[in-house]
Amino acid sequence: MKLLIVSGMVFGGIYAISSLGLVLTYVSSRIFNFAQGALAFFIALLYYDLNTVRGWPALVAGLLAVGVAAPLLGLLLWAVLFRRLSDSPTTVQLVATIGLYVAVPPIGKMLFVDTEPVLPPGFFATPVPEYDVLGVTLNANQIAVFVCAVVVGLLLAAVLRYTTLGLTMRGVVDHRDLASVMGVNPAAVTAVAWMMGTTMAGLAGVLLTPVLGLNEVSFSVLLISSFAAVVVGRLRSLPWTFVGAIGLGLSQTLVTKVLPDSGYWARATRPSIPFVVMLVFLVIYGVVLHRRGTEAPATTPMLTRSPDQAARRRRTQVATWTVFGVLALVVPGTLTPYWLGVTASGVAVAIAMLSFVLVTGEGGMISLCQISFAGVGAMGAAQLTEFHGWDAGPAVFVAALVAVPFGILVALAGLRLGELYLALATLSFAVLADSALFTIDRIDNLHAGQPLPRPSVFGFRFDSDLSFFYLALGVFVIGAVVVANLRRSTTGMTLAAIRSSEVAARTIGVRTMRAKVATFGLSAFMAGVGGGLLASFSGRATPGSFNAIVGIVWLAVAVTWGVRSITGALLAGVAFSVFPALFSSYVSDSYAEVPTMLFGLGAIMVAREPRGIVTQTVEHWSHLFHKLRRSSAPATTGGPVDATVEAAA
Amino acid sequence: MSAVAETAPEVDAAVPLLEARNVTMRFGGLAALDDVTVQASPGMILGVVGPNGAGKTTLFGVLSGLLQPTHGDVLIEGDVVTGRTPQFRARRGLLRTFQRVQLFAELSVREHFQLTYRSLRGRPSYLRDLVGLDRRSGNAEEQERVDQLVESLGLVDVQHQPAAALPLGTARLVEVGRALAAGPKVVLLDEPSSGLDSRETEQLATVLLKARDEEGVALVLVEHDLQLVLGLSDRVDVLDFGRLIASGTPAEVRSDPVVQAAYIGTEATR
Numbered sequence: 045m046k047l048l049i050v051s052g053m054v055f056g057g058i059y060a061i062s063s064l065g066l067v068l069t070y071v072s073s074r075i076f077n078f079a080q081g082a083l084a085f086f087i088a089l090l091y092y093d094l095n096t097v098r099g100w101p102a103l104v105a106g107l108l109a110v111g112v113a114a115p116l117l118g119l120l121l122w123a124v125l126f127r128r129l130s131d132s133p134t135t136v137q138l139v140a141t142i143g144l145y146v147a148v149p150p151i152g153k154m155l156f157v158d159t160e161p162v163l164p165p166g167f168f169a170t171p172v173p174e175y176d177v178l179g180v181t182l183n184a185n186q187i188a189v190f191v192c193a194v195v196v197g198l199l200l201a202a203v204l205r206y207t208t209l210g211l212t213m214r215g216v217v218d219h220r221d222l223a224s225v226m227g228v229n230p231a232a233v234t235a236v237a238w239m240m241g242t243t244m245a246g247l248a249g250v251l252l253t254p255v256l257g258l259n260e261v262s263f264s265v266l267l268i269s270s271f272a273a274v275v276v277g278r279l280r281s282l283p284w285t286f287v288g289a290i291g292l293g294l295s296q297t298l299v300t301k302v303l304p305d306s307g308y309w310a311r312a313t314r315p316s317i318p319f320v321v322m323l324v325f326l327v328i329y330g331v332v333l334h335r336r337g338t339e340a341p342a343t344t345p346m347l348t349r350s351p352d353q354a355a356r357r358r359r360t361q362v363a364t365w366t367v368f369g370v371l372a373l374v375v376p377g378t379l380t381p382y383w384l385g386v387t388a389s390g391v392a393v394a395i396a397m398l399s400f401v402l403v404t405g406e407g408g409m410i411s412l413c414q415i416s417f418a419g420v421g422a423m424g425a426a427q428l429t430e431f432h433g434w435d436a437g438p439a440v441f442v443a444a445l446v447a448v449p450f451g452i453l454v455a456l457a458g459l460r461l462g463e464l465y466l467a468l469a470t471l472s473f474a475v476l477a478d479s480a481l482f483t484i485d486r487i488d489n490l491h492a493g494q495p496l497p498r499p500s501v502f503g504f505r506f507d508s509d510l511s512f513f514y515l516a517l518g519v520f521v522i523g524a525v526v527v528a529n530l531r532r533s534t535t536g537m538t539l540a541a542i543r544s545s546e547v548a549a550r551t552i553g554v555r556t557m558r559a560k561v562a563t564f565g566l567s568a569f570m571a572g573v574g575g576g577l578l579a580s581f582s583g584r585a586t587p588g589s590f591n592a593i594v595g596i597v598w599l600a601v602a603v604t605w606g607v608r609s610i611t612g613a614l615l616a617g618v619a620f621s622v623f624p625a626l627f628s629s630y631v632s633d634s635y636a637e638v639p640t641m642l643f644g645l646g647a648i649m650v651a652r653e654p655r656g657i658v659t660q661t662v663e664h665w666s667h668l669f670h671k672l673r674r675s676s677a678p679a680t681t682g683g684p685v686d687a688t689v690e691a692a693a
Numbered sequence: 694m695s696a697v698a699e700t701a702p703e704v705d706a707a708v709p710l711l712e713a714r715n716v717t718m719r720f721g722g723l724a725a726l727d728d729v730t731v732q733a734s735p736g737m738i739l740g741v742v743g744p745n746g747a748g749k750t751t752l753f754g755v756l757s758g759l760l761q762p763t764h765g766d767v768l769i770e771g772d773v774v775t776g777r778t779p780q781f782r783a784r785r786g787l788l789r790t791f792q793r794v795q796l797f798a799e800l801s802v803r804e805h806f807q808l809t810y811r812s813l814r815g816r817p818s819y820l821r822d823l824v825g826l827d828r829r830s831g832n833a834e835e836q837e838r839v840d841q842l843v844e845s846l847g848l849v850d851v852q853h854q855p856a857a858a859l860p861l862g863t864a865r866l867v868e869v870g871r872a873l874a875a876g877p878k879v880v881l882l883d884e885p886s887s888g889l890d891s892r893e894t895e896q897l898a899t900v901l902l903k904a905r906d907e908e909g910v911a912l913v914l915v916e917h918d919l920q921l922v923l924g925l926s927d928r929v930d931v932l933d934f935g936r937l938i939a940s941g942t943p944a945e946v947r948s949d950p951v952v953q954a955a956y957i958g959t960e961a962t963r
């Protein structure tokens with residue numbers, strides 16, 4: 045029992061350091077740093093490199109990594125990214141920090157380690173000194189975690205409460221002008237906050253290393269768990285965040301006391317706790333805060349179409365059909381069987397990517413659980429075919445329908461509190477699906493999943509990759525038509541209105557909640573179909589392929605290719621599948637992380653080009669192309685009337 | 694004309710169309726509204742005036758349901774609607790405009806009017822929209838209404854332009870049109886004339902007076918320009934520091950010593 049309490053305190057301490065850093069940066073800049081865990085991982089890698097690989101003493105390596113490199117990294121990120129973001133809409137801020145989350149770990153791995161190290165040391169190398177505290181034997185690394193957590197917590201509270209710097213940090217967000225009048229440079233204050241926040245991330249990372257190892261996924265999951273503490277503290281209260289963090293750590297270890305040693309509950313309970321807590325608090329705050337009405341300020345429209353889009357629509361349609369044509373006619377004839385398969389599965393992913401066009405592009409909402417809806421579609425379909433003898437086609441359709449109520453519930457839980465909390469609610473659902481839903485024995489099947497055959501229609505089975513490719517493309521086209529219909533319809537007008545001014549939309553009687561929730565539900569269905577087809581292509585529905593962490597990469601890919609465009613969704617899906625295969629086939633394995641890094645960087649660029657960097661570039665080029673063609677047009681056609689019209693236009 | 698025009702002029706003088714009853718609104722310790730009561734009847738123009746910070750915009754927030762009052766009630770045609778959503782109040786015929794114009798950047802002028810009309814009169818169906826049976830043009834009745842509105846506001850030339858590209862004066866006209874599109878009972882106008890040139894102001898006034906005369910729409914007008922409101926309104930309520938300091942016909946208000954004191958005070962400091 046004492047042992048459980050102690051190890052709970054250790055985890056709680058790590059949560060506390062990470063979440064206090066998050067609160068600090070949020071309070072001073074209103075940006076929720078999704079990448080906190082990625083930054084922690086980066087600094088932990090650096091420390092490992094200095095300490096273990098180069099053999100520097102722990103004290104020197106620790107001071108350099110946490111005390112020098114981490115704040116410098118914070119300053120750098122502030123200068124190139126966060127400073128720009130402070131006036132952006134919440135959606136753009138979220139996407140950019142999510143991009144950072146995706147891009148940073150691959151960069152760190154390429155810089156510092158080739159293979160994942162076994163048993164990396166913390167501040168104290170083996171043999172780690174051990175001490176007897178209150179009858180429990182603790183090693184120095186464990187004690188360091190807890191001491192650091194308490195010291196950081198107290199220090200931060202003292203700084204914020206009693207120093208001029210702290211006062212201005214709290215004031216600078218809401219009263220930037222006032223701060224300037226007082227002779228404080230608000231930019232400098234925010235920069236300092238980011239340096240402190242990154243330092244705390246780095247500290248958490250180094251402390252976490254001996255406990256978890258240098259595994260990217262376990263790092264992510266653990267530090268994402270600390271978001272729950274941040275939600276408990278409602279993104280501003282330091283004491284509540286601290287209490288929440290320690291409480292999370294304790295409850296996660298103490299619960300093992302009452303759990304069986306093995307089986308579903310033993311697997312599912314512990315990792316689920318932070319996310320159940322997060323969802324419960326989101327719902328409570330949602331209900332409480334909703335009682336008080338707010339007159340939200342008009343925000344700038346997010347991820348909007350360019351105003352002259354209407355004029356370009358014809359050109360866009362041409363581009364869409366060109367991409368379709370190339371894919372449908374040229375690709376199958378020219379590709380080797382391997383690449384045909386890669387492309388076919390890419391088209392299945394593209395159907396899921398289309399769900400981002402609905403939920404993020406049209407609905408203006410950030411969802412991190414589209415992959416979980418896809419997983420519900422895939423694994424639900426596998427259940428129906430394996431245990432109930434259904435054909436894969438109807439099974440995928442019905443399983444995707446099952447994803448709809450999940451989508452509606454998540455939307456209802458998160459929507460009332462705004463974009464940031466919705467993103468956190470979707471993240472909670474994604475991790476919960478991983479830890480509690482997909483771990484059910486019948487679904488998980490010792491991580492092997494269940495088989496899901498190819499669908500058949502009127503006795504024709506889509507067994508060949510070519511036929512499956514056309515099936516997936518056909519389903520994508522149906523999805524694209526649905527999205528296009530929605531855009532043109534009254535609901536499309538409604539969503540466009542909500543994106544510009546939700547307040548004004550409410551005052552003319554638009555049922556904003558209904559439109560958003562329905563869009564979320566529809567997107568869940570579409571993701572479910574995509575996931576079902578993806579699993580059907582590979583022949584198995586395995587939980588590992590629908591992991592929440594991969595889902596975050598999905599979002600990065602979707603926004604990179606442009607979340608307002610159907611063509612963008614198609615290209616995003618194909619790129620998600622083809623890029624990594626290209627790198628592993630033609631470039632050495634040490635560059636296997638490059639595609640992920642590129643997707644992350646693409647998402648970060650959304651801070652500058654809200655419509656997606658690829659869409660932006662393509663439009664730029666097509667504009668250039670049309671200009672060139674226009675200037676050469678009179679020469680080829682020779683029509684003087686045409687020429688004047690063109691010149692006037 | 695539509696059915697609205699035939700039924701609207703039937704006035705029940707006993708029950709006010711819109712009423713704020715003893716409304717108090719506190720933000721922290723500060724009372725932006727302190728025990729304020731205002732009433733508007735069908736077909737009347739109610740002016741709400743007061744210097745900056747008097748609580749006019751807060752009153753509109755409370756009336757339209759974007760803010761929930763700390764104390765007091767809001768009533769539409771005698772029914773308590775406190776705590777109900779802005780959408781519910783819009784369906785009861787209460788529409789509004791904003792001091793800082795809030796249009797839908799990606800929608801065209803025409804679509805603004807269509808959206809109001811369909812939100813309040815139509816029967817939206819998400820599924821029908823998905824299969825493409827819904828088209829943005831709308832039914833004949835809607836088209837007639839929107840055409841009329843576009844024409845009377847002088848927006849024919851820009852009706853297909855996205856709102857993002859409109860100059861401020863035009864944007865204000867569109868916002869008023871959006872509020873009028875479904876035949877409201879009462880429209881709250883938050884400083885409607887600011888940013889308009891004299892031609893646009895005239896056009897706006899014509900449309901508003903026509904809505905009042907033909908459809909019995911009540912107008913509640915917030916302005917800090919006292920002279921403008923005194924000239925237009927049937928009744929005037931004067932707010933100062935969240936309190937109602939005077940109420941009556943324009944003539945009564947003009948001669949009220951309290952109002953004169955408050956206004957001379959503020960005018961002098963300007």
